[in-house]
Each structure stands twice: as structure tokens, then as C-alpha cells.
Amino acid sequence: MSKYKCVIFDCDGVLVDSEPISIQILVDMANGYGANIDLAYGMKHFKGSFFDACKTKIAQLSNKSIPDSFQEDYRQQSFEAFKKNMQAVKGVKHVLDNLNVPFCVASSGPEDKIKLNLGLAGLLPYFETKIFSCYAISKWKPDPAVFLWAAETMGFKPSECLVIEDSLSGVKAAKNGGFDVFGFTAHDYNEELKTEATKTFDSMDALLGMI
Incomplete structure (x- = not known):
């Protein structure tokens, strides 16, 4: 029997294969x-x-002032790209269909983006009422607030939950909140997660056996 009573998934790069799309736009x-x-630079930084x-990083690289409209333009362009190219991470539907504990999603993205991407990837029915966005509480990873909020709402203590993350900031957020965290390394180009996460894995096919 698993010691975990709840699994908290990050969204981008864990549930949906959105990172290369969104970062290419950026x-x-x-x-x-x-x-x-x-x-490659974008994926790293x-x-x-x-x-x-x-x-801020882009402003430093370009030595130019970035307009206030930059984020809105980015959201518009990335949403259009998502509609054309979004897919679920390979193997994740099998994981969700076979998990025998409650689960939810906690992401740094805005809730409308999370819902859009999950919907395009065919995953929204799994998470319809279990979506937690950093934008709702104005606190971002590596602050653990979004994971703590998700765990409390789901009815569990951090020690009873497992977080699935693919970014260093997400792994650190989980650790800062007292969670075990498994690092998904399929796109860990900097090889940052192995020394930080509780465990790591590079294929969703391995995850159920680890839980």
C-alpha cells in the first residue's frame, strides 16, 4: 500500500506537453x-x-524596456499555438486512469490557461473541480503556498501528499512545504532535479510503480 493519500500534479510539462510550445513563443x-x-536557452532559463x-531576463538580454502589453501578447500567441499543437504527456492518461488515491493539479499558470491546456489534451474531466493556480493567491513557486492550499483543500497534510514536478522551482516549492516530490526528468535539460527531488523518473510508464 502506498504511503501517499493524495497526488498533486504540476500542469505544464507533467500533464500536458506545453513547455516547448510556450517557451518557443517567448x-x-x-x-x-x-x-x-x-x-535551448529558453528551456534552461x-x-x-x-x-x-x-x-525581466528578456529586458536584460535585449537591453530594452519591455512594454506592459508583453504578457498579454504572449498569452494570446501561446494560446493560439496551444490550440494547434497541445497534447497530453505520453502515458499520463494511463496514470490518471489507474491512480487509486485522490489527485489534483497545482500550477504557476493562470486558471484559464490550465483549463485550456487540459481541455485541449483531453484531461480536463480528470481535474474539473481540482485546479489550483498560483494566480489565485498571488504566490509563486518556489513558495510552497499553492501546494499547501491544494493539500488543505483536498483534505490532507503535506506529509500525506506526493507532488509531481518537472521544474527546479516546483521541486523546491514542494520541499519548502514539507512534501515528498518526484521529479519528471524527460525535459530536465540542466539535470537539476536528481539532487533535489525525493525520486526522479523519465517516463510516465514508471510512475505508478513508484507510487
């Missing part, structure tokens, strides 16, 4: 201001980060 927009970066931190 890279393209940054290059429009003269940042001169590529997707933007993945899992709070949007304002990404915007």
Missing part, C-alpha cells in the same frame, strides 16, 4: 526585442519560472 518574442536566444522573472 523566445521568438524576446528575439523581436533583440535578445538573440534559442529554444525560462522553464518553470514566474512570468515577470522571464520578462
Whole structure:
């Protein structure tokens, strides 16, 4: 029997394969201001980060002021790209169909983005009433607040929950809140998670056996 009574999933990169799509949009927009970066740079420096931190980094790279409309333009462009290209992470539907404990999603993204991506990937029915967004509480990873909120709402203590994350900031947020956290390393280009997460795995096919 698993010691975990609840599983809390991150969204981007764990449930939906959105990271390369959204970060490519951000890279393209940054290059429009003269940042001169590529997707590899974006995955290394933007993945899992709070949007304002990404915007600050782009301003530093381009040595230009980034307009207030930047985030709205990014959301619009990325949403359009999501509608064309979004897919569930390979194997995650099998995981959700076979988990025998309650689960939810806790993400740094806005709730409308979470719902859009889950819907496009065919996963929204699994999470309809169990979505927790950092934007709702204005606290972002590595602050553990979104995970603590999710656990409390689901009715469990942090020690009873397992967090599934793919970013360093997310792993640190879980640890800061007293959670065990499994790091999904399929896109861990910096190899940052192995030394931080409770355990790591590179394929969803392995996850059920680990839980």
C-alpha cells in the first residue's frame, strides 16, 4: 500500500506537453526585442519560472524596456499555438486512469490557461473541480503556498501528499512545504532535479510503480 493519500500534479510539462510550445513563443518574442536566444536557452532559463522573472531576463538580454502589453501578447500567441499543437504527456492518461488515491493539479499558470491546456489534451474531466493556480493567491513557486492550499483543500497534510514536478522551482516549492516530490526528468535539460527531488523518473510508464 502506498504511503501517499493524495497526488498533486504540476500542469505544464507533467500533464500536458506545453513547455516547448510556450517557451518557443517567448523566445521568438524576446528575439523581436533583440535578445538573440534559442529554444535551448529558453528551456534552461525560462522553464518553470514566474512570468515577470522571464520578462525581466528578456529586458536584460535585449537591453530594452519591455512594454506592459508583453504578457498579454504572449498569452494570446501561446494560446493560439496551444490550440494547434497541445497534447497530453505520453502515458499520463494511463496514470490518471489507474491512480487509486485522490489527485489534483497545482500550477504557476493562470486558471484559464490550465483549463485550456487540459481541455485541449483531453484531461480536463480528470481535474474539473481540482485546479489550483498560483494566480489565485498571488504566490509563486518556489513558495510552497499553492501546494499547501491544494493539500488543505483536498483534505490532507503535506506529509500525506506526493507532488509531481518537472521544474527546479516546483521541486523546491514542494520541499519548502514539507512534501515528498518526484521529479519528471524527460525535459530536465540542466539535470537539476536528481539532487533535489525525493525520486526522479523519465517516463510516465514508471510512475505508478513508484507510487
